[in-house]
Amino acid sequence: MAQPRRLHTGFKMSPPHVTTDSVNDELPEELVEAGVYATVDEGLQHGLVVLAMGSPCWLTPEASQGFRLMVEPSIVIKAREQLACFDRESLRWPPRPANSLAGKPDLTTPLLWSLTLVLVFWGQVTWPEWTKMGALDATAVFHRHEWWRLATALFLHADVDHLISNGLSGILVFAAVLSTFGRVRGWLLICVSGITGNLGVAAINHPAAYRSLGASTAIFAALGLLTGRAVRALAAPGRQRRWREMFVSLAAGLTVLGLYGAGGINVDVIAHVSGFGAGLVLGFCTRPNLVHNER
Numbered sequence: 001m002a003q004p005r006r007l008h009t010g011f012k013m014s015p016p017h018v019t020t021d022s023v024n025d026e027l028p029e030e031l032v033e034a035g036v037y038a039t040v041d042e043g044l045q046h047g048l049v050v051l052a053m054g055s056p057c058w059l060t061p062e063a064s065q066g067f068r069l070m071v072e073p074s075i076v077i078k079a080r081e082q083l084a085c086f087d088r089e090s091l092r093w094p095p096r097p098a099n100s101l102a103g104k105p106d107l108t109t110p111l112l113w114s115l116t117l118v119l120v121f122w123g124q125v126t127w128p129e130w131t132k133m134g135a136l137d138a139t140a141v142f143h144r145h146e147w148w149r150l151a152t153a154l155f156l157h158a159d160v161d162h163l164i165s166n167g168l169s170g171i172l173v174f175a176a177v178l179s180t181f182g183r184v185r186g187w188l189l190i191c192v193s194g195i196t197g198n199l200g201v202a203a204i205n206h207p208a209a210y211r212s213l214g215a216s217t218a219i220f221a222a223l224g225l226l227t228g229r230a231v232r233a234l235a236a237p238g239r240q241r242r243w244r245e246m247f248v249s250l251a252a253g254l255t256v257l258g259l260y261g262a263g264g265i266n267v268d269v270i271a272h273v274s275g276f277g278a279g280l281v282l283g284f285c286t287r288p289n290l291v292h293n294e295r
Contacts (some may be wrong), residue, residue, distance in 0.1 A: 031058065031070040034079045043067035049086045050079050106178040109187065113174065114167040117215065120155045121163050131156055131213065138202040138210040150198040151191070156213040166215040169260075173222045180229055181286065189225055193282050194218030197275030204270060212268050220261050220272045221279035227253030228283025253280070 034050065034057070037043040043059045046069055050057040057079075058070040071079045124130045134152035141149055157163040178186035197217040202210060230249040253276070261272035 030073055032073045032076040033068050034071045034076055035069045035083050036062075036065050036067070037069065038066045040067055043069055046083055046086065049082050050075075053079065053082060055079070105175050106183055106186075107171065107175050109178065109183060110171040110174040114171055117155060117157065117163060117167050117170075121157055121160075124156060135211050135213040136198050136202060138206040138208070141199075141202050142206050150195045150202070153198055153213045154194050154215050154218045157215070158213060162214060166219060170215055170219050170222075173219050173226075177222045177225050180226060185286075189279075189282055189286065190218055190222050193221035193225060193279040194275060196278035196282075197221050197271065200274035200278060201268070201271040204274070212271055214268075214271075216261070216268070217271045217275035219275070220257060221275035223253060223256060224276040224279025224281075225283035225286075226279075227276075228280040229286070232284045232286075 035043075035046055037046060040059065040061075043066075047057050047059055050069070050071055053075065055071065055075045060068050060070060062068055069083075120130070134149060134156050136149050136153035137146070140146040157166065174186075174190060177190060180186070181189055194215075194217055197220070198212075201212070201217070227250060230253075231246050234246045234249065257272065257276050261267070261276070262269050
């Protein structure tokens with residue numbers, strides 16, 4: 001049987017040192033197992049936790065169990081608590097390089113979305129009934145149950161300026177959402193939050209006559225998704241909540257909403273706010289995507 005490896009702290013008045021001895025020392029009696037590890041390196045790493053407590057420990061190889069970390073009975077409870085804490089804090093360690101934390105910008109599908117807007121606008125010009133049948137109409141939605149209008153209105157535009165503005169800004173904002181949440185989940189969240197935003201603004205204006213169209217509700221919903229995701233990242237369990245940073249992230253999103261969503265002629269402010277609110281809630285409630293470049 002291989003000789004046990006004893007870990008000791010060296011001089012008490014100096015920082016702890018770690019050595020592995022190959023001497024034929026007998027194991028002290030009545031040692032208690034604090035943990036079992038697959039490799040000697042893993043065992044030595046966890047042994048450092050016990051050494052940091054100022055207590056000795058022994059690492060003994062076992063043919064069927066790997067390597068057992070043994071400690072004195074008087075410290076076993078505290079040692080196991082510290083080892084468990086170390087394991088929790090080491091789940092995502094070492095961190096990935098900074099350049100791998102964000103997915104690669106996905107411009108392909110946002111460009112295809114923008115091209116779809118152009119084709120739909122061409123259809124509006126060619127067949128004007130598209131606008132009549134697809135625009136958001138609160139009366140049609142709640143009285144005639146034409147629920148498709150909540151989605152189709154996001155692809156219709158009143159004029160070329162409206163189309164270009166939404167098409168260009170949507171490419172940038174949607175690409176950021178897809179890089180943050182992943183392509184599949186990102187588009188799903190954009191669609192759900194955009195439709196929810198349209199439902200909200202229709203409900204707010206009902207029963208008065210209300211009609212609107214345009215992709216801006218989905219674009220501001222995407223802004224809300226990014227804002228909600230940023231706030232959730234700072235409120236993640238297991239870390240100290242940084243309220244000031246959370247407020248700054250929320251304030252930044254609201255500032256962009258105010259600058260680009262609350263001014264101009266024929267701007268539907270309520271629709272923008274409704275879309276942003278829907279995205280904010282969904283972005284905060286959605287768990288972070290650990291594989292940012294999912295396809």
